[in-house]
Amino acid sequence: MISLTVASLVIFFVVEVAPGDPASFMLGVNAQPDTLAALRSELGLDVPKIQRYFVWVGGLLSGDFGTSYTYRTPVSEMIAARMWVSLPLALYALALSTLIAFPAGIYAASRRGEAGDIGVMGATQLGVAVPNFWFAMMLVLIFAINLRWFAAGGFVGWDEGFWAGMHALTLPAIALALPQAAILARVMRSSLLDVLGEDFMRTARAKGLSARQALWRHGLRNALIPVLTIIGLQFSFLLAGSIIIEQVFYLPGLGRLVFQSISARDLIVVESVVMLLVFSVIIVNFVVDLAYAAVDPRLRSRT
């Protein structure tokens, strides 16, 4: 709650002090002063900033995000429409990155120092180093232009059915997931290696478990805590940080909305989207905390 309040203050005043008056931006440089004043009053820009802040926050609390300056449509509707692209995309990418990273990390850790480990680590090094928009362009080149398996961009909408929607999101999700998977695989590997050196792994071996059984039964769950932390951080990034990918694939997502609103000085949209992202980060952190407690009984009594 406190963090949300602080975040709302920071977001509002930082965005408001940025140069550029939305009204004059909308009317162009040749606007008459009285037209400008009329528009400013219509948009509610003529009252003091403090008052505008409370109007905005009050609106947020009652679920009213205000009205976009440029499009004159409720911000909540715009966000909801974009959310239906960005949220599935983020979840899809997260699922992919986890599906790639877990086996890769476990495989590398169980073959530490061997060829398999070195191969996986080399690949993840590449994944971390190469930017995701380059992956995106390569994917478009191979799968959309040469093989024609997927469309090069755009989003068909969920009205066409679940699978059609997923199909359209596949390439962007892969492009987003690959660098994330590389990071996650490295975290998984090092976390698992730490756990493999623990005393209780030796105890497990002394009980008669094979190295493989010990890793799956005793190693994995203990290695999950750092991995969960990274997954939480990545989800927030995937939700908001996909601006470039959304541009490459021409997807109507949240990232594009923010980008367009900033260019148009549609401040209220920017503020509301950023606020929503802050809120989602807090929710994700809460879920991650719950996941910690599920994984590690030592953390249960404290919460």
Added chain:
Amino acid sequence: MSLLEIQNLSMSIHSYDILHDVTLSVDEGEIVAITGESGSGKSMTALAAMQLLPKGADTTGRILLGGHDLTQMSERALCAMRGNDIGMVFQEPMTALNPVHTIGRQVAETVCVHDSSVSRAKAEALAAETLARVGLPPERFPLSRFPHELSGGQRQRVVIAMAIALRPRLLIADEPTTALDVTTQAQILDLLKRLAREDGMGLLMITHDLAVVADMADRIVVMRRGDVVEEGQTDQLLRNMQHPYTKMLFAASSHQVTLPVAPKPEPLMEVQGVCRDYKLPRTTVFGAPGTFRAVNNVSFTIQRGERLGLVGESGCGKSTLTRALLGLEQIQEGTIALDGEPVFTGTKPNLNVRRKMQVVFQDPFGSFNPRHRVDRLITEPFHLLDDPPEGTDRQAAIAEALTAVGLAPEDAQKYIHEFSGGQRQRIAIARALIIKPELILFDEAVSALDVSVRAQILDLLAELCAAYNLTYLFISHDLSVVRTVTDRVLVMQSGEIVEQGDTEQVFERPAHPYTRKLIAAAPVLPDLHQEAG
């Protein structure tokens, strides 16, 4: 034929020799102890018997269990053997259990992993029965407990339960009680002995503690640097030691230092009614947090020039009291004064007092910054002085401190990793000496050292207190060390001092029941001279 026979076992790890020609055997129902100092290869011998050696280990020789050579077995056969024929108990109970699984599940796993046809309910019933055997009855310790809800001694019982669940023929225990308090140690040793006798199980015990060895073992194997130097029935070996190393080990563990006579009492540090509370986490949102009183109404006086001991088990408040004496923390009630000046003023330690006392900690490996040279490390206390020596005076002070602890002035230019554990502890003492304090606190300062090194350090401490007119406060759980190196002793239990008096008197005629319990629990070396005569 013996149950376990290790024949001419040699081992090297990455061409570094660990064991040479080790030969030993354990019979059914027999307790054999391998003893020796760190680096003697005793733990590696145990791991070799489990075939759980680190990567890169290269062994020759034979390890026969009931006639089958373990070194020739497939990994699959070894997995079937571990936990079923041989159980193993490790040193560190705090980390030997998986923190995310319940104790019931971990004990039951031993059963399930060897016989997948056993139902879950049956495995859990056997787990409950085994836990009851090791003194954790399910009524008080349900299977659903997690390791972090148990104390160190209780966790060690769980580890033992895992090892003996399938009634193996051989149990290997690697320093099973080293990390535990004396009273807990006595209980665990009794338990191991009882289990070995009840099941007719062979017990191979690895320990550096000769008093434990003498108390427990039927047979003793003494190792040094990968060699077995001597072996024999316990009473025979104790009565008639052949090898000089064995003699040295036993002499060093019962080493007595000669302390200078304590001067006539004149108070140096006065501690009056000290209480130290810790805040507990809030249990309700708005309620005040509870407090835990770690030190309760403690009063004593340290006389100038005396050696005072402070003994007690883990959690009794020794360390909290030490921090309070050093002025590192604010106390809630009472006063601590050195030469009449309080150790803690306002919000920070009183520098006037701090420069008169120094501390030496337990861990000679963790208490130095590895990136600094020795001269920088030992001159750290100079920041307590208003006018620290510079240039040649500084060099002279470093040289003097290093010489005083038996090192060379040239060692000042080396890094800490170039020194052994004993040498590091000498450097820690040099660091304490360099500003010529009046009082030095030793917080478990010799606990991590091998007996031979410990004996040397204790001698050094005796010499230094005469040469520099020092006062010591010696905090330890090791009663035998406290007995030899102190004049007076305080016994602490649950935050309170339950007994204090002259060391010999307290040890000979303990008045408080807790002191009696402590002294009775501590294993003692038999008086060898008497028996030899």
